[in-house]
Each structure stands twice: as structure tokens, then as C-alpha cells.
Amino acid sequence: MESHETDYLIVGAGAVGLAFADTLLDEAPDCHITLVDKHAAPGGHWNDAYSFVTLHQPSATYGVNSMELCPDRVDTHGHNAGMYPLARHSEILAYYSRLMHDRLIPSGRVAYHPLTEYVGGEGQAHKARHILSGEEMRFTVRRKLVDATWFQTSVPSTHKPAFDIAEGTRFAVPGDLPGLWKHAGDLPSHYVVIGGGKTAMDTAVWLLEAGVSPDAIDWVRPRDSWMFNRKLLQPAKHAIRDLVRFQIDLAECAASSETGDEMFAKLGERGTMLRIDPDVTPSMFHYAVISEGEVDLLRTITRVHRGKRVTALEPDALVFGDERVELPANTLFVDCTARAVDMSAGERVTPIFAGDRITLQTIQTPMIPYSAALAAFLETNFETDAERNALCPPAPLTDTTATYPYVVMANLMSTAILSGNAKTNAWNAKSRLHPTGPAIAAMMARNDPQLMELGKVGPKIRSLMPGVIKLGMAAKALHEAS
Missing domain, CATH: 3.50.50.60 (FAD/NAD(P)-binding domain)
Structure with a gap:
């Protein structure tokens, strides 16, 4: 039986596990990382996806913090014309391959075991198995096991x-x-x-x-x-006003509605949501x-x-x-009945940090790579699980119009928590996976005149929070009862 030692054993080398590993590599320069994954190549479920799939959102905030995914240009034809690129299937797989073979493994601090299934373990002792040979591997994990499979993605x-x-x-x-x-x-x-x-x-x-x-x-x-209207979710450095409008639309329509359906109807009238x-x-x-x-x-x-x-x-x-x-x-x-993310995962919500185990979940829904990278930052920059978990309560995964206001409330509350902490606020300002952080930091550096207008957004949303919370709590009750 093979024996290995590592500081962090990450189960899953898809979008979640790789976003965590990439940030951990930079934030913890003294640690060793091991990834095990059932697939033959990095990228998780993207290996199984249909060849004509693309990202739904612009590529500017997908992937990992250390590498851009697509060129910073505007598409000139097709149904995405006039907007920033959506990475294609082949581009996403090539991106994760470059990440693994040009950055992670060459660092000398990352080991990668493809075609390997995690078997189980506790404490420092864990086992995995080579899928093709059946040979078992033993891992001594000095720090933590990281579960990057919570989402149970299906294609x-x-x-x-x-x-x-x-x-x-x-x-x-x-x-x-x-x-x-x-x-x-x-x-x-x-x-x-x-x-x-x-x-x-x-x-x-x-x-x-x-x-x-x-x-x-x-x-x-x-x-x-x-569905979200993609034209309002373009990269912040090019379209900060649209992203701000999007956030205000969500807060205003939630605060002025009695039900989720009423909120969506108002968002539809504004063109923020499409059907x-x-x-x-x-x-x-x-x-x-x-x-x-x-x-x-x-x-x-x-x-x-x-x-x-x-x-x-x-x-x-x-x-x-x-x-x-x-x-x-x-x-x-x-x-086409496969559900990309198993919404029943919400029933398995657990604290993200629990002793010698990290269970990666959404911190802000549906920002999955960002949530994983943020968890790596929290792991390395805060001393206790109590501190870390206070900064990242798992965000809900809802799938109905009636329950989505719960997500709106949770995301806005998470934003307030993270912006109120000096460390996480500074990290968001440089994280390419954060939708607005780097763009606003760049505007501040050049004293952009738009900052005066953007400065009104926080007070505006805070004034709407009582109504957002009222609807969000009603949606939370529906979500928990379903």
C-alpha cells in the first residue's frame, strides 16, 4: 500500500477544489497540498459536460484567483454579441490543465492523484483507492481534510x-x-x-x-x-453601473414585495430577470x-x-x-433532466470549518469558485473555527421563486459581514473572483469621479434591509418547511 503525507488532503479537483487549492498555495506558503479526484484530468464535472456548453456568466470571475480565464474583449457575433466572453468547454478544460501542470504541480508543494477515489478516514489517517488498479493509498494528513464534493454536481x-x-x-x-x-x-x-x-x-x-x-x-x-439577464452581469471594470443597478434592483424589489413571485414579477418588469x-x-x-x-x-x-x-x-x-x-x-x-447542482445539498448544510475537516459550500450563492477561494483565505488568516465560521455562514441553495428571497437576504448579510472585517475586505479588493472588489479598488486608486455616486449604494441598500429581511425570513420558513 502506498503511503503519503500532506498538510491538506482535498477530495475533488473540480472548480471547487482547485479554487481552494490555488488560494491556499498563495496564502499558506509552508503547506503541502494533495488533491485526489475520480476523473482522469483536472476540472471535475467539466470533463463530463457536453462539448457545446459554455459558462453562463462572463468568464472574468470564474476559475481561480491566480489566472485569467478568457481574453478581456467583447464578443462580436452570436447571441452573446456585445458582451464579454463565455468560456467554452474546451477552454475551461485547457484552463484547469494549465493551472494544474503549469502552476500547482511545478510549485513542488502540490501532489495530484487522478483516477483516484477517496475511501474515508478520520483524524490524520485517510485512505483512497486507484480506480483502475484497485490499489489502496494511505494518507497521513497533518492539518485538514477538505471536502470539495458537497455540491454533488450532475451532468x-x-x-x-x-x-x-x-x-x-x-x-x-x-x-x-x-x-x-x-x-x-x-x-x-x-x-x-x-x-x-x-x-x-x-x-x-x-x-x-x-x-x-x-x-x-x-x-x-x-x-x-x-433567469438573470446577462447584460447586467458584465465585468465590473467595464460595467460597474450595471452591476450596481442589479444589486439595487434585487434589494428594492425584495423590500417592496410580499412574496417571491411578486419580487420576480417586478424584476422582470425592470429587465433584471428574463423568462x-x-x-x-x-x-x-x-x-x-x-x-x-x-x-x-x-x-x-x-x-x-x-x-x-x-x-x-x-x-x-x-x-x-x-x-x-x-x-x-x-x-x-x-x-436534459440532470441538475447541475443537487439542490438537496442544502439539507446537508454543516459548518464549513469543523476541527480537522473543511466542507466547502456556498458562502454567497451562486458564487461557487469565489466561496471556495474565500474559505482558503479564512483558513490561513484566522486562528479559530469560531472566527472563520462567523465570517462565512453557509448560504442557502434554493430552487424556487418562493424561496429565492432567502438567498437575497443571506447574500446581502454576508456582504455586510465580509466588508466589515478589515482582512476579508482587503482580500475581496484583490480577488479576481469577487464581482466588484478589484474594480472598486482600482477606481479608488485613481480617485475615479464615479466613486461619489457609488458611495450612495451602501446607505441605499441598508435602508432597504428591513423589507429585505421581512421577505427573506418568510422565504426561509418556506425553504426549511419544503
């Missing part, structure tokens, strides 16, 4: 459908679609996209942009969703970010099965319980 290629599939049915996941050119003599005559989340939206947009007629697409959407069908009130919110151009494309699909869940697929039919919907022969069903 279509690793997801098991919750419905029956009859023999002879043409069935695919999104990652199969780019390979359809290999079947030029037997292409589908019709497509059914199953799912209401961002994966389904990405898939529908891909089909439309590939030339498939909207009339040749059926779309099963059990629930409609609200596909203006005549349908969405009940789902999974933090997806979308452009107005994508929404316009998706609205061309009119064969929508709303409020229904698939129980079975047949070669030429959709089955919803007792209802059977006939479809053209040679229909291809595309399963």
Missing part, C-alpha cells in the same frame, strides 16, 4: 433518467448531438428536448443554430424558469444566466409540453402517465 452524461425508455427509441444526451453528422443517412426527423433548466435551453439553442426548424422540436418543460414565455409565471429559479438573444431564439419553439413529467418514451410517442402524445417517426429524444 447529462452521468445522470440516470427517471423514466422508462422502450426498445427501439432513439435516445441521446446533449453531448451526443455534435456527432449526428456521422449518421447523415439516418438523421432524426424530429427532436424532443426534455427538461426545463439551462441544459435544455443550451440544447434547444444549439439545435436552432444548427439549422433545425422550430417546428421540428418539441420541448417538455415541467416548470418554467426565471421565455411572458404569459407564464415561472416557479423555478436555478441561478441561470441568459442573454436576450437566446430568449428570442427559444421563443420560436412553440410545441411546448408544460407542467408535465415524462414517465416513458416510445419510438414515436411521449408518455405522461396516462397521456400519450404521438410524435413523428424517427424522433430523437434528448435528455
Whole structure:
């Protein structure tokens, strides 16, 4: 059995584990770090994602603190035209490969074990297993185990459908679609996209942009969703006013509403939130970010099965319980029902810092890499778990319009806590993963005249907090009762 020693054993080398390791490397220059991961390459679930996936938000605040992800330029074509880049699947994997092989491992303080499954352990003694050989490894962990798998990310290629599939049915996941050119003599005559989340939206947009007629697409959407408007979430150094407007919109609409649905309706009127069908009130919110151009494309699909869940697929039919919907022969069903983040993870909330274990969770939802990097900073710059946990109560993961106000409240309270601490406030000012910190620091350095206007934002939001808290606490009760 192999034996290794390390200071921090990080389970998971995806977006979460790598953001933590990257910051830890800089903040704790005397420590050794070991990462174990089931995948054959760094990047976690991105290794399993469909090839045409991109980030939903601009790349400026994704990845790790030490490396930029995409060039600082504006896209000139496509549905993201006029906005800053969304890293593509291949770019994200290349980014994490560079991080691992050009920065982490060459530091001499990081060991990486791919195709390795963590088995368990406690105290300083932990075990892992090589997946291909079955050989076990023993780790002596001098400081802490870091669990970077709490989110239990799921993608279509690793997801098991919750419905029956009859023999002879043409069935695919999104990652199969780019390979359809290999079947030029037997292409589908019709497509059914199953799912209401961002994966389904990405898939529908891909089909439309590939030339498939909207009339040749059926779309099963059990629930409609609200989405963030991407044009308001551009990099702060280029669009600080839009980001400030976004934050004020959230606070104002929360403070003036009695329910989450009322809050979303007001945000929709302002263009802060988008929905596909203006005549349908969405009940789902999974933090997806979308452009107005994508929404316009998706609205061309009119064969929508709303409020229904698939129980079975047949070669030429959709089955919803007792209802059977006939479809053209040679229909291809595309399963987009995997949920990127398991929302039930919220039921497993635990203090992030607990003795010899760190469980990485969201500190501000949905800023996952930022939350992981912040946890590494807290680990190395504060003495006790009590101090650390006071600065980073786990933020809730909600998935409905009724419960999202709880997140708005929690995020604003977290911002107040972190900005009120000199150490975390200074770190936010230099963290590329923070949405506004570096941009505001640069404005302060050059005494930008916009600072006078920005100085009014804090007092404005503080004045709205009683209303935000009232709605947020009501949403919290709904979340905890669900």
C-alpha cells in the first residue's frame, strides 16, 4: 500500500477544489497540498459536460484567483454579441490543465492523484483507492481534510433518467448531438428536448443554430424558469453601473414585495430577470444566466409540453402517465433532466470549518469558485473555527421563486459581514473572483469621479434591509418547511 503525507488532503479537483487549492498555495506558503479526484484530468464535472456548453456568466470571475480565464474583449457575433466572453468547454478544460501542470504541480508543494477515489478516514489517517488498479493509498494528513464534493454536481452524461425508455427509441444526451453528422443517412426527423433548466435551453439553442426548424422540436418543460439577464452581469471594470443597478434592483424589489413571485414579477418588469414565455409565471429559479438573444431564439419553439413529467418514451410517442402524445417517426429524444447542482445539498448544510475537516459550500450563492477561494483565505488568516465560521455562514441553495428571497437576504448579510472585517475586505479588493472588489479598488486608486455616486449604494441598500429581511425570513420558513 502506498503511503503519503500532506498538510491538506482535498477530495475533488473540480472548480471547487482547485479554487481552494490555488488560494491556499498563495496564502499558506509552508503547506503541502494533495488533491485526489475520480476523473482522469483536472476540472471535475467539466470533463463530463457536453462539448457545446459554455459558462453562463462572463468568464472574468470564474476559475481561480491566480489566472485569467478568457481574453478581456467583447464578443462580436452570436447571441452573446456585445458582451464579454463565455468560456467554452474546451477552454475551461485547457484552463484547469494549465493551472494544474503549469502552476500547482511545478510549485513542488502540490501532489495530484487522478483516477483516484477517496475511501474515508478520520483524524490524520485517510485512505483512497486507484480506480483502475484497485490499489489502496494511505494518507497521513497533518492539518485538514477538505471536502470539495458537497455540491454533488450532475451532468447529462452521468445522470440516470427517471423514466422508462422502450426498445427501439432513439435516445441521446446533449453531448451526443455534435456527432449526428456521422449518421447523415439516418438523421432524426424530429427532436424532443426534455427538461426545463439551462441544459435544455443550451440544447434547444444549439439545435436552432444548427439549422433545425422550430417546428421540428418539441420541448417538455415541467416548470418554467426565471433567469438573470446577462447584460447586467458584465465585468465590473467595464460595467460597474450595471452591476450596481442589479444589486439595487434585487434589494428594492425584495423590500417592496410580499412574496417571491411578486419580487420576480417586478424584476422582470425592470429587465433584471428574463423568462421565455411572458404569459407564464415561472416557479423555478436555478441561478441561470441568459442573454436576450437566446430568449428570442427559444421563443420560436412553440410545441411546448408544460407542467408535465415524462414517465416513458416510445419510438414515436411521449408518455405522461396516462397521456400519450404521438410524435413523428424517427424522433430523437434528448435528455436534459440532470441538475447541475443537487439542490438537496442544502439539507446537508454543516459548518464549513469543523476541527480537522473543511466542507466547502456556498458562502454567497451562486458564487461557487469565489466561496471556495474565500474559505482558503479564512483558513490561513484566522486562528479559530469560531472566527472563520462567523465570517462565512453557509448560504442557502434554493430552487424556487418562493424561496429565492432567502438567498437575497443571506447574500446581502454576508456582504455586510465580509466588508466589515478589515482582512476579508482587503482580500475581496484583490480577488479576481469577487464581482466588484478589484474594480472598486482600482477606481479608488485613481480617485475615479464615479466613486461619489457609488458611495450612495451602501446607505441605499441598508435602508432597504428591513423589507429585505421581512421577505427573506418568510422565504426561509418556506425553504426549511419544503
